[in-house]
Amino acid sequence: MKYGHFDDKQREYIIETPKTPLPWINYLGTEKMFGLISNTAGGYNFYRDARLRRITRYRYNNVPRDLGGRYFYLKENDKIWSPSWQPVKTELDSYKCRHGLGYTIIESEKDKISANLLFFIPIDENIEIRKVSLTNNSKETRSLKLFSFVEFCLWDALDDFTDFQRNLNCAEAEVVGSTIYHTTEYRERRNHYAYYTVNTPCSSIDTDRDAFLGNYNGFDTPDAVINGECSNSMVSGWSPIASHCINIELAPGESKELVFLLGYVENPKEKKFAKSGVINKKTAERQIAQYANTESVNKALNELKTYWDKILLPFQIECEDAKLARMVNIWNPYQCMVTFNLSRSASYFESGIGRGMGFRDSNQDLLGFVHQIPERARERILDIAATQLRDGGAYHQYQPLTKRGNPDAGDNFNDDPQWLILAVGAYIRETGDLAILNEKVPYENIEEFSESLLDHLFRAHNFTLNNLGPHNLPLIGRADWNDCLNLNCFSEEPGESFQTTANKGDGKTAESLMIAGLFMYAAKEFEAMLKTIDKPKDAEKINNAAEEMRKNVNLHGKDKEWFIRAYDAFGKKISSSENDEGKI
């Protein structure tokens, strides 16, 4: 079955039915605010960290699937429909979803009213813009009611659906005109709030989920929509939402455009309040004023397109195979940027709660985007290195908001440190920025433990040498790149994570051939790096260490032959990127 097609000129994938086998999603956002959006407008937003700063609520693995999102309802007399099909699921006369680079457009028509929904997060702003364009293609004047809907999350996505004793008692909101401020916990210990607004007066609003939905109703049949009016509810505990009800009259052929903004604002602690009890809304008001007209929205969308031009155009291929060109020129680099932004911390199957960003993962991801955004790759390398442990090992994961190693996930994935060497090598080869090696970077995020990045690489290298097993091969620790090879921490008890369960024995037996190969591969990279910065003696030392591992390996016969063949193959791989002197 075919559900859509690529539009290479627009750099879009066009989905032709809302009823895809699973939600087909896009990622919005380039800097700090992000969104996941499905082809039926499902998904959620967060600020930097999908666990700690979840802005809107989303229920994974729900029934029905993919419920919760950026919803709009249109009501005309007794007829109710959603331009994104969900959540009402009224059959549409036409439907298209266009997933582009950092934006998504959903176009649909029902009974000669056509809708165009544009979703994107502008460069450098913590807002998601939702432009709703409605056109009357009939010959009569049409009177519609448009309802918006978002459900707010109470910031920490894990608490939000485990700790109800607390979180059903704390929701708060403020309403000013058409702007609904989600201010839960702002009075107490948070210095951030969210808001949802529209650039037109509303006939009514709701901020309380139960008031909007009514008892036992789903998102498909809210009382407010069925009744044709919100009830101006003010949330106090329970579940905060934002819904606008707007009257729209369209003459034959007439179009109207509305701009909705979902914003996230942080204030400095000393400027949290405008006056006692009233939150400081300056940033929000500036944003609301700035995007009140569609020209500024279109301008922001153009800036987003220019941003992608800058990333993609320097590296384009032309070839006869349209699919190869499409992959190399558009979707692979786009995907690499998504991994840069979210690592694998949040997707439609990664709940954004469990893992934060991986040390190994982030170093690997960097290999894919280093040429696209070298400045940010630099920042990422320094962030990652700052979570490294003083013995050269690494926390396996870190939380993107705090940039701290995640003690819940543990350390001792013994391949981790080597990936840092490879990431730094790739970065230097791309940029020539050798100065990065002199940057002072903390260990364990503790400033007084700061040393040069070069020192971090030496410790990464030595970590492997300091952790050899009975065959003089690297000890595996909890696991190597094959996360499932848990020789020391395999557990027969249910519920014990291999990431955190106590190791069996002393961990001095199980070795990893994969880490040996990786060590060789990284040693060659490191050696070339050291030659380039004129440290020939250090380069020699690294080279010797790699040679010694080959020499000292405690294997015999065929085993040894096989090992040496593989080990040397790893050592040769890197040479294709060296120049004649073996420098980067």
Added chain:
Amino acid sequence: MKYGHFDDKQREYIIETPKTPLPWINYLGTEKMFGLISNTAGGYNFYRDARLRRITRYRYNNVPRDLGGRYFYLKENDKIWSPSWQPVKTELDSYKCRHGLGYTIIESEKDKISANLLFFIPIDENIEIRKVSLTNNSKETRSLKLFSFVEFCLWDALDDFTDFQRNLNCAEAEVVGSTIYHTTEYRERRNHYAYYTVNTPCSSIDTDRDAFLGNYNGFDTPDAVINGECSNSMVSGWSPIASHCINIELAPGESKELVFLLGYVENPKEKKFAKSGVINKKTAERQIAQYANTESVNKALNELKTYWDKILLPFQIECEDAKLARMVNIWNPYQCMVTFNLSRSASYFESGIGRGMGFRDSNQDLLGFVHQIPERARERILDIAATQLRDGGAYHQYQPLTKRGNPDAGDNFNDDPQWLILAVGAYIRETGDLAILNEKVPYENIEEFSESLLDHLFRAHNFTLNNLGPHNLPLIGRADWNDCLNLNCFSEEPGESFQTTANKGDGKTAESLMIAGLFMYAAKEFEAMLKTIDKPKDAEKINNAAEEMRKNVNLHGKDKEWFIRAYDAFGKKISSSENDEGKI
């Protein structure tokens, strides 16, 4: 508004509409398997621990609310309805929910087909029985299709909705006749499985949620029900469910009864398999055979009623105030048993994930049920005491499955230890079982740290004395009974739990008057206990310690007067339960 009424004779609360303002729930189970059930059959089951052994899936704070449960669908031609109203929500001609002691009955009628659903967990069996009785009250023969439905949880309720990378890849099931075995992870590291069965042949079954529901459908409109047949799907990953489709023909006036069982079975490790790859079903088969007929179901229900007679009848009052009698004779002792069984670890607002059972809570709860089930109160006391720390302090919470203190929640709630003294005192006063004081009980669940229970009480007493502040009053630690008084660990940072955030300062300043009063209260209890076991010197020591706190308190003027009045009042409270010699 009135939604129901009490039936004192049947010891039931009768709910007269499915559309209560919130789900009104009952608790099933008396020993190890438990269930929460709402008046529309929503809720879930677990074995001992709502986090670690969740049997069926339930989504808290969902939209629509209270979705997921023990569902039945009736289909007659194109008409579909649920006898419990949810999930189909077809208007019923009549509806009643009877929440009784450990059982719930839902009776409804639609177009002259009446349904009676009985839900309960028999004493000493890890099964939930669901008896479905259907009666044709019309004058025509009626042909119906009955569908059952449960959705299985992948055992660990937290992982189940956070770790999809893993849990969407592991579901497994086995089907034998009308029995659907949920065997996920059994092959690997679990020795337990669940099953759902019915005592009649099925026309078809489903084990895969997507196959049963179809794409994007809710529980209200499953494809299988709409199509009139399950598709005999075999789950492999994704979401395991169990659904039976049964053809039922009813002559005018005819009734039919079906017995569904949701079972949980643990096998010894060495007897996990009947033969390679085939799970050992002996226990399940015994249960299925035993409850295949309605007589044995009725017998088990009668045993449950006898069980409640035994608990309630020894302590009954007669009085003119029917409401007082109702509370004292039925619902208060019932509620006390619920807190015994579940502490506050699982309810419709406690997700069963966050906290396990509280040290303070469980000791307090015990005061309410000690006269009802003294043997089990004894066991509970020993379980709680075994989580006590060696300095006399306590883990604040423990996990009911493992009976281990929960390091996630921390310790240092400085009132905790005193509650153990009060619980033991209440138990001894009720039973005269002084031998419990000689029971060897571990500290920190470590056998080699075992001492007598009496030693535990001394350490609890001394814990307070060893932790006095500048006014010679007890230090508060993280909090006292007022969990919100977090003087040492109040955090200005969002996301830091008061239970686990690092304490500010050395914790040597903030004191708790409440703990001082509690200390006095418990000291009097302890003193009486020591007199009773003929340890007058120890009794005097305890008494002196309580007197000294009064004497040494570093307060002045009105503060001191007030303190002494309150402190002495605590000391007098206990005396009403003493005999003339001040013994228990």
